[in-house]
Amino acid sequence: MRNLSPESLMMSYGFKPALSEGAIKPPIFQTSTFVFESAEEGKAFFENAYGLREKEENEELGLIYSRLNNPDLEILENRLTLWDQAEDAAVFESGMSAITTVLLHFLSPGDLLLHSNPIYGGTDHFVKHVLPKFGINVLGFDPDQSQTEIEKMIIESGCADKLKMVYVETPANPTNHLIDLEMCRSIADKFSSKEKALVAVDNTYMGPLWQHPLKHGADLVLYSATKYIGGHSDVIAGACLGSKDLITEVKGMRTFLGNMAGPWTGWLLLRSLETLKVRMEKQAENAAKVHEAINNHSKVKTIHYLGALKPGTSQYKIYEKQYTSAGAMLSIILEGGEKEAFQFLNNLKLIKLAVSLGSTESLAQHPASMTHAGVDIEEKAKYGISNNLVRLSVGVENAKDLVWDIEQALDSIKD
Numbered sequence: 001m002r003n004l005s006p007e008s009l010m011m012s013y014g015f016k017p018a019l020s021e022g023a024i025k026p027p028i029f030q031t032s033t034f035v036f037e038s039a040e041e042g043k044a045f046f047e048n049a050y051g052l053r054e055k056e057e058n059e060e061l062g063l064i065y066s067r068l069n070n071p072d073l074e075i076l077e078n079r080l081t082l083w084d085q086a087e088d089a090a091v092f093e094s095g096m097s098a099i100t101t102v103l104l105h106f107l108s109p110g111d112l113l114l115h116s117n118p119i120y121g122g123t124d125h126f127v128k129h130v131l132p133k134f135g136i137n138v139l140g141f142d143p144d145q146s147q148t149e150i151e152k153m154i155i156e157s158g159c160a161d162k163l164k165m166v167y168v169e170t171p172a173n174p175t176n177h178l179i180d181l182e183m184c185r186s187i188a189d190k191f192s193s194k195e196k197a198l199v200a201v202d203n204t205y206m207g208p209l210w211q212h213p214l215k216h217g218a219d220l221v222l223y224s225a226t227k228y229i230g231g232h233s234d235v236i237a238g239a240c241l242g243s244k245d246l247i248t249e250v251k252g253m254r255t256f257l258g259n260m261a262g263p264w265t266g267w268l269l270l271r272s273l274e275t276l277k278v279r280m281e282k283q284a285e286n287a288a289k290v291h292e293a294i295n296n297h298s299k300v301k302t303i304h305y306l307g308a309l310k311p312g313t314s315q316y317k318i319y320e321k322q323y324t325s326a327g328a329m330l331s332i333i334l335e336g337g338e339k340e341a342f343q344f345l346n347n348l349k350l351i352k353l354a355v356s357l358g359s360t361e362s363l364a365q366h367p368a369s370m371t372h373a374g375v376d377i378e379e380k381a382k383y384g385i386s387n388n389l390v391r392l393s394v395g396v397e398n399a400k401d402l403v404w405d406i407e408q409a410l411d412s413i414k415d
Contacts (some may be wrong), residue, residue: 006082007142007277012269014078028162028267029071034063039189044344051252066253071265079256079273080239083208084087084221088247090240090254091266095204095224097259098238102200102220103127103167105253109135111164114187116179117142118383119169120269121372123202127167128376137162142383143177144314145185154191163191168218169202170322172213174331174367175384175390176304185217198246204228207358210325211282213388226271231279231365237261243319279360280394283328286362287394293403299340301388304331328394329357331367339385339389340413347412350397350405357393362402364392 015026036042047053051122055061063069076349077089092098103126107113115127127138137159140148155162166188170179182202190199200220201213207228213221223229225237238261240250254260261269274350291305307326309316319326334340345353351362355371365371372385380386394402 001021001411004300009082010079010273010276014075020178023310026075026267026270027065027144029263031066031263034067036062043093051248055157066263067258067260068231070263070266072263072270073261076240076266076269076273079270080208083276084212084214084241086214086221086241086247088237088242090247090250091225091261091269092238092240092254093259093261093265094236095222095226095238096126098222098224098240099123099202099255100126101253101259102136102222102240102250103131103165103198103256104257105249106198107134107164109134110137110162111158112137112139112154112159112162113165113167114139114141114142114150114163114227115167115178116169116172116286116367117379118172118177118372118375118385119167120202120204121374123169124372124379125374140298143172143175143179145378147183149276152189154187159192160191163188163193164195165195165198165199165200166182167202171205171306171327171329172383173205173331174304174327174389176205176306176331177383178306178315178322181213181216181218181322187214195331200367204358205329206325206327207276207280208325209277210327211323212282214242220244220250226356228280229272229276229358230269231272231276231359232268233264233356233359233361235272237265237269269408275360277354280328281398284325287328287330288395289399290392290402290406294332294406297407297410299335299344299413301333301335302364304384305329330392330394332390332392334388334390334413336388337368338366341388343389343413344409347409348405349408350401351392351409357391360396362393362395362397366392367391 020027034342045064047056047060051187080089098265139157166184168179169185184199198219201214203223204227212323219241222316223239225239288307309319352365354363355365368385
């Protein structure tokens, strides 16, 4: 049998039509609980679910209750593993659910979390303002810092023997700065003590297609599945992928936090996975055309876009090593300030003024006052989240129409 590509397997992997009246697509299993054939079967299912005994050969985890498992989510989790070549996946009701569950499970009071900067506003708040309330130490590093400089920071923090996780967002939201994942793996290994320090990567900006962190030393990959995986602005979800052992732990924490996704969410994401590759490839193609068209516009100061990285630079070297595409996210630095940025956003005709990214429609927003509004003012200034930065998520529309819309909005900016 031929080893089929993920985009081919997305149509049927993990689903047996014979178990669902021959339906070619998985039905929505809109049920809270599942009937056991016998009391003995129910006991066996719970023993497996709670790890009270080892599963017997060829024994499957039985359906119990939709907080624990549901066919739509199980099929979805099986298919999600294909792109990243992960052993297992866990789906959540939002990207922040996935992120916070992972951080709360693997970090304990006294531990050190090393994280990249900048990171998504919601994550930034949780890491810097919530985790310290639980006695967890947090230490951030900048994209341009060397491994030696980061290691010196860890030692000087006094928590070198307590490093438990390196959390990375690459490309960074919204600046597109890149972080070397192999460097992060090396740092985590160097400071691992009794337990291995984990490397967790928020891969939302690249989706499952354009970067595969597990291949570069990461232990866990996180997604806001709302974005490219969902891709239609009609579902909120998150996902975490990794080894079977780690995801089993994550699913255990998910069970008790109760933040797993529901069957409708699972069904919608299964639909979306079938077109993920063609959508993302079109979005990347459009983004390249948009960049080429507006890069030299008089109202554009610069554009943070992976396709514009200069060969020979440290950022380009990371790009060559870790990425298969420049993606579809552009951060446009306009001449002027907030007034000019708002003029641009308010004059868009086709592109929608809304937060989020990775959807079929193109979206534009102002990170400094919107998605990253809660980030400390000093940090926004330090990491380039300026008042004249607008973030653009390129969709699947006609590229000429997108270029027209952006150009007319740029031309509308008054000096």
